[in-house]
Amino acid sequence: MFELKIVKGDLAEHLRLLALIEEHGTLAAASDVLELSPAAVTQRLARAEELWGVALVERGPRGAHLTPAGQALARHGSRIEREVAEATHAFAAYRQGLVRRLRVGAFQAAALHLLPPAMTALRHRVPDVDLSAIDLQSSDALGLVAGGDLDLAVLASWDVPPAPAPEVDVVTLLEDPMVVVFADDHRLAGSPRPVALADLAEESWVVIRGGTAARHQFDRVTHEAGFDPRIRFETESYDVAQALVGTGYGVALVSRMALRPGTALAHRPLAGTGAHRTIHAATPHGDRATPLAVTFRDLLADVARDLASVPLSHLIVDSRTESAGPAGERRDMQGRLRWADQAVGDSWL
Incomplete structure (x- = not known):
């Protein structure tokens, strides 16, 4: 049985990175979204492939393409991206409610x-x-x-x-x-x-x-x-x-x-x-x-x-x-x- 020796924080980062590579087609574009340097993204990807034990990305003259293993993980990364966006929106609405709320006693x-x-x-x-x-x-x-x-x-x-x-x-x-x-x-x-x-x-x-x-x-x-x-x-x-x-x-x-x-x-x-x-x-x-x-x-x-x-x-x-x-x-x-x-x-x- 496959046992993944990876911490939860790394898992979320890896899945999100793969989803962005699949969406944008290049490591450079993914690095822009993540606000990381290309070198930092390359290191993160190498760390992910090391921990998962398989190749996740194939690099070519026209950009980067996910391997079948990378595609399987990227689907989960896309869901994480949606959850993060929804959570951010919900929190913004919550904060806006706090800004407008005033509870007074006298x-x-x-x-x-x-x-x-x-x-x-x-x-x-x-x-x-x-x-x-x-x-x-x-x-x-x-x-x-x-x-x-x-x-x-x-x-x-x-x-x-x-x-x-x-x-x-x-x-x-x-x-x-x-x-x-x-x-x-x-x-x-x-x-x-x-x-x-x-x-x-x-x-x-x-x-x-x-x-x-x-x-x-x-x-x-x-x-x-x-x-x-x-x-x-x-x-x-x-x-x-x-x-x-x-x-x-x-x-x-x-x-x-x-x-x-x-x-x-x-x-x-x-x-x-x-x-x-x-x-x-x-x-x-x-x-x-x-x-x-x-x-x-x-x-x-x-x-x-x-x-x-x-x-x-x-x-x-x-x-x-x-x-x-x-x-x-x-x-x-x-x-x-x-x-x-x-x-x-x-x-x-």
């Missing part, structure tokens, strides 16, 4: 204010983008990016920045200041001035539940203001907190981006504390981030800069009204913040 307030205008801008730049988005909690964001489940995540932090992760790059998009929310009949509702926390020491409070970064910040700033807050209700949602405040259950600190429209609510800037949450974008480290993810991160940064310049009174204006500012400015605000009045789910963290 906590809900960011999904309401930052994602829609950035997604619209991206669709105009890359019409065939394959984009998907999910709601997430900020605590899960870095793990999803590091694990390859997301190409970009938008997350928030309070006081302490996200823990460094070698697999992830994190950039700051904007600072989202905390504001005071109270019922519209509250004694301070008619004042246009920022509110000092000390002026709210005797109030009942609706707060984010304990153990969260937002709650740690609340505890810190009230302690620095010199009082222990009287906590009436704890929740995981800024929306729930504002709904309760609107019914007279107390006052709350809410991030500016999480403000919701409501005729029973009044909002004022917080004086003196500088309390805020920081909004970040996370992508895979370095060149592991796709060009599309980098482009989208830049678009988010543009939206964030615009959002930071919008006055507090305009941020929560119902986008179906036409009451504020010049027509062009109003249309721009509608385009960027048009879903701000639809925040009906949890918008915390």
Whole structure:
């Protein structure tokens, strides 16, 4: 029984070489396709004939012709050539799919204010983008990016920045200041001035539940203001907190981006504390981030800069009204913040 003492790499090279010789009729033409010198092709052919133990090519004045043994092997080489071409085409299609794919995650307030205008801008730049988005909690964001489940995540932090992760790059998009929310009949509702926390020491409070970064910040700033807050209700949602405040259950600190429209609510800037949450974008480290993810991160940064310049009174204006500012400015605000009045789910963290 014939036993071939040849490694698989050599076998594929030999079969491909024979197929090219049969197709093109000369060693020189085969060497051009393989991008090898004629001497290197001659050496490869000699090695093949040595290992197979038979003559595979006959050389003549009109070129090279395969022997019957060479022809038998060349048929398999032709199939290898087709498989290589199909594999190359399939991989190119796969890579093109990766180039067009963008998987994004964001906590809900960011999904309401930052994602829609950035997604619209991206669709105009890359019409065939394959984009998907999910709601997430900020605590899960870095793990999803590091694990390859997301190409970009938008997350928030309070006081302490996200823990460094070698697999992830994190950039700051904007600072989202905390504001005071109270019922519209509250004694301070008619004042246009920022509110000092000390002026709210005797109030009942609706707060984010304990153990969260937002709650740690609340505890810190009230302690620095010199009082222990009287906590009436704890929740995981800024929306729930504002709904309760609107019914007279107390006052709350809410991030500016999480403000919701409501005729029973009044909002004022917080004086003196500088309390805020920081909004970040996370992508895979370095060149592991796709060009599309980098482009989208830049678009988010543009939206964030615009959002930071919008006055507090305009941020929560119902986008179906036409009451504020010049027509062009109003249309721009509608385009960027048009879903701000639809925040009906949890918008915390």
